[in-house]
Amino acid sequence: MSLNSFGHVLKFTTWGESHGPAIGAVVDGVPPGIALSEADLQPWLDKRKPGTSKFTTQRQEADAVRILSGVFEGVTTGTSISLMIENTDQRSKDYSAIAQAFRPGHADITYHQKYGVRDYRGGGRSSARETASRVAAGGVARAVLKALLPGLTITGYMVQMGVKGIDRSRLDLATVGDNPFWCPDPVAAADWAEYLDGLRLSHNSVGAVIEVVAHGVPPGLGAPLYGKLDSNLASAMMSINAVKAVEIGDGMAAAGLTGVENADEIRMGPNGPEFLSNHAGGILGGISSGQPVVCRFAVKPTSSILTPRRTIDQTGAEIDLVTKGRHDPCVGIRAVPVGEAMMALVLADHLLLDRAQTGGLRGRIG
Amino acid sequence: MSLNSFGHVLKFTTWGESHGPAIGAVVDGVPPGIALSEADLQPWLDKRKPGTSKFTTQRQEADAVRILSGVFEGVTTGTSISLMIENTDQRSKDYSAIAQAFRPGHADITYHQKYGVRDYRGGGRSSARETASRVAAGGVARAVLKALLPGLTITGYMVQMGVKGIDRSRLDLATVGDNPFWCPDPVAAADWAEYLDGLRLSHNSVGAVIEVVAHGVPPGLGAPLYGKLDSNLASAMMSINAVKAVEIGDGMAAAGLTGVENADEIRMGPNGPEFLSNHAGGILGGISSGQPVVCRFAVKPTSSILTPRRTIDQTGAEIDLVTKGRHDPCVGIRAVPVGEAMMALVLADHLLLDRAQTGGLRGRIG
Amino acid sequence: MSLNSFGHVLKFTTWGESHGPAIGAVVDGVPPGIALSEADLQPWLDKRKPGTSKFTTQRQEADAVRILSGVFEGVTTGTSISLMIENTDQRSKDYSAIAQAFRPGHADITYHQKYGVRDYRGGGRSSARETASRVAAGGVARAVLKALLPGLTITGYMVQMGVKGIDRSRLDLATVGDNPFWCPDPVAAADWAEYLDGLRLSHNSVGAVIEVVAHGVPPGLGAPLYGKLDSNLASAMMSINAVKAVEIGDGMAAAGLTGVENADEIRMGPNGPEFLSNHAGGILGGISSGQPVVCRFAVKPTSSILTPRRTIDQTGAEIDLVTKGRHDPCVGIRAVPVGEAMMALVLADHLLLDRAQTGGLRGRIG
């Protein structure tokens, strides 16, 4: 079965193929009375859209989003919100060469095996193009969060490109938008430009690590045991194309810590509990603690490359494949706004979900 | 809201607190006619149960599982299967000292904040004791897999304890059961015994990395885009107590690879496609490829330690807390059978889910 | 697939067979801090339990319910609540005669066809015994409603037994508990006693119509378009054993009305809108209007009767079957508390669901 929906009470459903007439999302469960227009969504899509630098695919898409339902006179009505983005720059003929072949490291072969039929144009449904629908839906989630949790912010950035990480002592979120990589370390950003250009020109690609942080998340979000906040974030991020790992807080490094080191000690501040560290990434027992929620994910290198790789085609013939077309040398770059969108969608969903059970009440301390 | 169910068509729901009368699970959607008895489930529970070495909590629990419904004359009937495990060794008085305090790094504080009320005895619902219910449910999933995919195997083991990893050149799955750590490297196992003993005696604890591998998974399992196999595994593993990261295949290391390196090249073997490497961990585009499915997760150190840490209590008073009681110095040890159970549950669920949409048909190659 | 769960955010899952060791339910999503004990649940079970008059099955069951989780020191904790009722008076040998036969009008044949295997003892999972689990879960829902909507009442009663209806001019809800039929018309009750006795002695059974009314339901409950309040009530009531029809408000009779007659006109009262009639049964567009919610359902006659009927067995042999054992001559009697329980479960679920999206805010009138 395909399962194209995500979320518990703020649900979204996406549809569309890379080279079909359009892609889109239906967002359900949005509270009524939230200010929303296409102008609120477009900036997020612009952030993700291709063709903005030589480091992303040269496909040109306006990625103009339309709201087809659920909004009346500038506010949400509580009914399902349909979002549509037309595809305008499909070059299906680019794909005729690989229509029968399976790109190594790509979903071509598993879609064929599962469904027996596939839309091979641009990867069809498995294309990263689908993530534009998520970004549009994420814009709706941001509008909900803006109305209900005004102080909340969500920021995504790249902390590692290939083998090159950032220097966290130089981390400056204000610089994230100053380079094409959403890199928060200006020195690393300059280095990465040269590094990625070299990879691109040598017909190669490279992976990346993205970090998404949410500040201003109230304590109490998360639905143990199988709707834990971290569990839902893991599911959300792992569902993004090419993602192979998800970390919360210290992530894999937590395995190397002792209990003494890992304990985020607590003191009492003027506004309630204050933690002296955040190894936990803002989530304890699957519930937000009020600290920043910190999530990282690893994106593998783009599998569509100009270097020949050994593979087979549908007839079982062994071939050497070179993937032409317009591909991202580091698809992790465009995963940054997608990771932000998924964070917004998960947080907005849990905010509403929590209202169902607890009515938003909170246990007192002090 | 709490969400105590997991799965799409093979669903399970767990219930029970650490120090209540019992814990259990209801497993729904199991195919009829599957051989199943309590004797099929008990060995998995015995593998997880506490008190079997000095490296796990000294709480003594028989963990005897009873099947209360859904099985008649030795086979499943297709109705919901209720499993119950009585708690027999609760020492609630151990917890009176921490009834009002919040252990640093523990869910005490977030449960209090979310629900305003909590069963503080042994962590209540947030206790790792709940994982016994998962292991019981996982036993049902294994029975389903055994009947429908006879060749499938699932093996979990620890590949890192604290800062000490295994040497993969010595990895021998046959030795996993020979040591109390489920360590597949006999040399590392001996080293870990001394290492963990030292940590335990110094009133400390430590994290771990667990790897779970499934061999014999057919191609085609997974439900893009939001029920991808890797996305559901990430959710499943991250829902286990103390887990902070989940990796598929190369995981975080995939970020450091180039597209040339990461491409799992394909040749044609006598029985169909053969991959020359498995960076992908057996999953492409969220669908199994027929290669072994490889999943790893990091477990943070036990937060209940005898070393004093700074924290607060419900009145807001700042205190230094020492957690007495019977705790695991490396809770990752007992996470091994839990990780196996979650892998079994996810695979069985997707096997049935795939029958819904494709009827189990597969695209031909060659 | 079997689907043994019901509800959106207040979900319950039931398990158990007529002649297994126990039956039960897990209720999830209950708000924390709600007063709850076994003493709150038992009265509802006592109302449904068999063997209390000659007009119900003579099976003797204490139907003592135990709470195994989710409640601590007298209040709910927000975790899943496990309820168990042991079966104490199973006489499996009563069923050996019909183990291979299919009772006409009973689920025997369809369970066999679907699952290939069935627990034939007492109907197994298809037995009306399962409804005790619903009544227990319904008791939890009533506790939620009592805490959050103190003025709400739910009353079920029988308005028709076989061909004999009540006279609505004599309807007096205060008399419902004065007769074994939950009949609100004392004259009809006396008539029914004789009528049913005659049917029982002639080895026959009969159907019934049950009405369940909820007073004090606030406007705004219901989740269009596919979680409408009436749609969920229809699903809930139709899921009860032997139910063949569900009506809201005027129900089938609405088809015979004109628009002029059917319009529930509205005037402005001191506390808001007041409707001059209630053809709609308190639901417009799938959302409660603030009027009493009125639901009726028809229960077919018990299929297990002592009069021989023509049928077949598993070998395909044609036989004449007489069903011995202890059966209800009018199973509709015991459906009354079950209908009440389902009403409580649906209303509590929608009350919480509405908090998720609207936060309980309401559009002003006047």
Place this chain on the structure above:
Amino acid sequence: MSLNSFGHVLKFTTWGESHGPAIGAVVDGVPPGIALSEADLQPWLDKRKPGTSKFTTQRQEADAVRILSGVFEGVTTGTSISLMIENTDQRSKDYSAIAQAFRPGHADITYHQKYGVRDYRGGGRSSARETASRVAAGGVARAVLKALLPGLTITGYMVQMGVKGIDRSRLDLATVGDNPFWCPDPVAAADWAEYLDGLRLSHNSVGAVIEVVAHGVPPGLGAPLYGKLDSNLASAMMSINAVKAVEIGDGMAAAGLTGVENADEIRMGPNGPEFLSNHAGGILGGISSGQPVVCRFAVKPTSSILTPRRTIDQTGAEIDLVTKGRHDPCVGIRAVPVGEAMMALVLADHLLLDRAQTGGLRGRIG
């Protein structure tokens, strides 16, 4: 919360308001390889579309459906199928008079109360226009059924208009399309034309009863206990605008039968069990028996009428309201294809759902 999705594994989600730019549906879980084109869907939409006789609203809509995803080279790919129908004949100005008023018997008031804001143009989301999305989705379900159960047929027709029923001795399904009412009794159809014309000219409207029958349903569909086939049909039909009651088989009349009368006796035929009657409407214990599945539902009269009725507006002022605009004198007429669509969607969903658990295997008889 709004819940705009329906189904278990074949799910659809609808969106759109009466006077927005478009309406549509996303259908998920469709098996791959099913032949599907817009030409397969359009005939069902044409059957439902308004303006085809003087007995339906005079709104003119082409109701041209577009497939935007999920179909490639004439067959389904297993990905989500997006369907869109543009609204072309909205006359929003017709509604300015009632923008602030609540039509008696209409969802105007409950939408206002629940959401605080509503799209008043043509009823917005509560308009029967939404049912066009269901009919389009139903066309996809029919394509699935055609491929997997070639002999299955679904036929809907009106059996009662207002107080006038059909004579079942004259029931001839071949004549259903010969009159504007989908009436299977030609004599009744002629009578109804005069009857409805009179009502229409006297500024009134009237209710109806629709019957939908599916022939060729295999035994074994349905998912007890809370996904029973009849329970899901009840939910599906009750979710249609203006429906107030749902019956399966004998429906409400089952209450008046004795067990002897109600028993559908069984004999052994050449191809398996044969039932001698069908009081059950083809469903026993929530599972199809192989007999025709018979479902009826009552539609209340259109609430938008030209006769003045007493009501209030948002300010709380008491007014007399006449609803102008283009309304159906008997909205039950257009509910016929909608009921068929819902039947197709429920059956296709359960067909796939059953494959998940049982793999389609069936218990043998004989």
